[in-house]
Amino acid sequence: MNITVTVNGQPCTRDVEPRLLLVHFLRDELDLTGTHWGCDTSNCGACVVWLDDVPVKSCTVLAVMASGREVRTVEGLERDGELDPVQKGFSECHGLQCGFCTPGMMMTSRWLLDRSPDPTEAEIREALSGQICRCTGYENIVRSVRWAAEHPAEKPEEVTP
Amino acid sequence: MQVPANFEYEKATTVEETLALLARHGDEARVVAGGHSLLPMMKLRLAQPEALIDINDVAELARIRIEGGMLCVGALVRHAELLDSPVAGEHFPILHDAERVIADPVVRNRGTVGGSLCQADPSEDLSAAFGALKASAVIRGPDGERTVSLREFHTGPYETVVEPGELLIELRIPIRPGVGGGGPPSGGRYQHGSAYEKVERRVGDWPLAAAGAALWLEGGRIADAGIGLTAVRAEHFVAPEAEEVLRGAVPSEEVFAEAGRVAAEHCDPGSDQRGPADYKRHLAGELTTRALRRAYGRSQA
Numbered sequence A: 001m002n003i004t005v006t007v008n009g010q011p012c013t014r015d016v017e018p019r020l021l022l023v024h025f026l027r028d029e030l031d032l033t034g035t036h037w038g039c040d041t042s043n044c045g046a047c048v049v050w051l052d053d054v055p056v057k058s059c060t061v062l063a064v065m066a067s068g069r070e071v072r073t074v075e076g077l078e079r080d081g082e083l084d085p086v087q088k089g090f091s092e093c094h095g096l097q098c099g100f101c102t103p104g105m106m107m108t109s110r111w112l113l114d115r116s117p118d119p120t121e122a123e124i125r126e127a128l129s130g131q132i133c134r135c136t137g138y139e140n141i142v143r144s145v146r147w148a149a150e151h152p153a154e155k156p157e158e159v160t161p
Numbered sequence B: 001m002q003v004p005a006n007f008e009y010e011k012a013t014t015v016e017e018t019l020a021l022l023a024r025h026g027d028e029a030r031v032v033a034g035g036h037s038l039l040p041m042m043k044l045r046l047a048q049p050e051a052l053i054d055i056n057d058v059a060e061l062a063r064i065r066i067e068g069g070m071l072c073v074g075a076l077v078r079h080a081e082l083l084d085s086p087v088a089g090e091h092f093p094i095l096h097d098a099e100r101v102i103a104d105p106v107v108r109n110r111g112t113v114g115g116s117l118c119q120a121d122p123s124e125d126l127s128a129a130f131g132a133l134k135a136s137a138v139i140r141g142p143d144g145e146r147t148v149s150l151r152e153f154h155t156g157p158y159e160t161v162v163e164p165g166e167l168l169i170e171l172r173i174p175i176r177p178g179v180g181g182g183g184p185p186s187g188g189r190y191q192h193g194s195a196y197e198k199v200e201r202r203v204g205d206w207p208l209a210a211a212g213a214a215l216w217l218e219g220g221r222i223a224d225a226g227i228g229l230t231a232v233r234a235e236h237f238v239a240p241e242a243e244e245v246l247r248g249a250v251p252s253e254e255v256f257a258e259a260g261r262v263a264a265e266h267c268d269p270g271s272d273q274r275g276p277a278d279y280k281r282h283l284a285g286e287l288t289t290r291a292l293r294r295a296y297g298r299s300q301a
């Protein structure tokens, strides 16, 4: 089946089998290996990407179901060469050890901060509760998200038409 | 790597088109909503549909609205949307209680109300919540539309009255008093409260046991009560014997405890990796009592 998925703003057209999962489409067809593939059972959250603006577990979504839609992966977090505050937070606060869970953690964290710019620790833990860090570095992950909340990106200047 | 068997894929944009595609592909076709129950089963080859009809673009199924004195929740409403819906929470807080503890926020972004009910997992939470509220299900097929009480919806584990070729459209919960004389005989208003209580092994997991309660009170007495139970093999996810204890009674700690005792007695939990049967039975009783207590508190607020 011919599908076109807009990934990080780029329309990507490929011929795929309907049974291909989104996580493999991203990693194997588009070489976007930032999205990780872990449990394969929608329990760990390593594979989280945005589908039409909400984080989903891409091991449990068919690539064909994303056709005609927008997908955002960890590769699409930075803006104009500037890392997203969430990425900076994970770097500043030692939010990763092996880094396997990190892309998924960051995608959900960005979504949380867009909805709730100043989340409490409890809100951060709730938002990330479907994602597992095998290195169990949860304390620093929460700190990283708090850091991002305290250091929001500067808004691009309003352009008056 | 888990790979589903091959299948044909079609995307529908309306209910009519979905029904036509189901008819064209025959009995081995299945609709896919969030895919969070069906795709894992296909990956394990526990399900091998020959065709998948994707209903994610069927906007008419994705609405929450009040119509004809009823709260109507479309089959394609995501868990996260029901949790975020002020109108659902205002009338039936049990729905927010339940949604808050179904899976995790990312799964809730994708899984749907209709998919949950049609999957009919014996530990499914919404069946108990909607069961307590005495909701009904609207089902459409090639021969038209029918409405089925949720208490007749499940025919067994993973089985419902939704036939191949049919589509679950929405769940409807009467807001009493509503149009058509749904209120108390006195013509006044029911005081209503509802709540859901669940015990799980870890955040986001399926329940060891859970109970939902809904109370409608008039003149200091319980005019009607609904109790839903899940994961304890309660028939149709409800506890009618316990509801009988409550109907007509003056609400009290003793009555709520007695209803819990009767609910525990009439369910039939089995031992499994989540816990032993006697513990689950204990939970069914205790959680019923707690849900009733909280539902009553809300009705008086």
Ligand SMILES: Cc1cc2nc3c(=O)[nH]c(=O)nc-3n(C[C@H](O)[C@H](O)[C@H](O)COP(=O)(O)OP(=O)(O)OC[C@H]3O[C@@H](n4cnc5c(N)ncnc54)[C@H](O)[C@@H]3O)c2cc1C
Residues within 6 Å of the ligand: A041, A042, A043, B030, B031, B032, B033, B034, B035, B036, B037, B038, B039, B075, B076, B101, B102, B103, B104, B107, B110, B111, B112, B113, B114, B115, B116, B118, B119, B123, B124, B125, B126, B162, B166, B167, B168, B169, B204, B205, B206, B207
């Ligand atoms: C990690 C994880 C944890 C979970 N924890 C819980 C939990 O704690 N409690 C709980 O209750 N659930 C839990 N679930 C299940 C979750 O609620 C699923 O989203 C839900 O079971 C299925 O919804 P879906 O839209 O993904 O359905 P799908 O997988 O798309 O469909 C499921 C079945 O329903 C059929 N179907 C779907 N929509 C319709 C329709 N409109 N008409 C007719 N048939 C239809 C499909 O053909 C299929 O047979 C969990 C799931 C996961 C992955």
Ligand code: FES
Residues within 6 Å of the ligand: A036, A037, A038, A039, A040, A041, A042, A043, A044, A045, A046, A047, A048, A057, A058, A059, A060
């Ligand atoms: S790989 Fe998708 S949730 Fe673990």
Ligand code: FES
Residues within 6 Å of the ligand: A095, A096, A097, A098, A099, A100, A101, A102, A132, A133, A134, A135, A136, A137
């Ligand atoms: S940093 Fe290793 S899994 Fe989280």
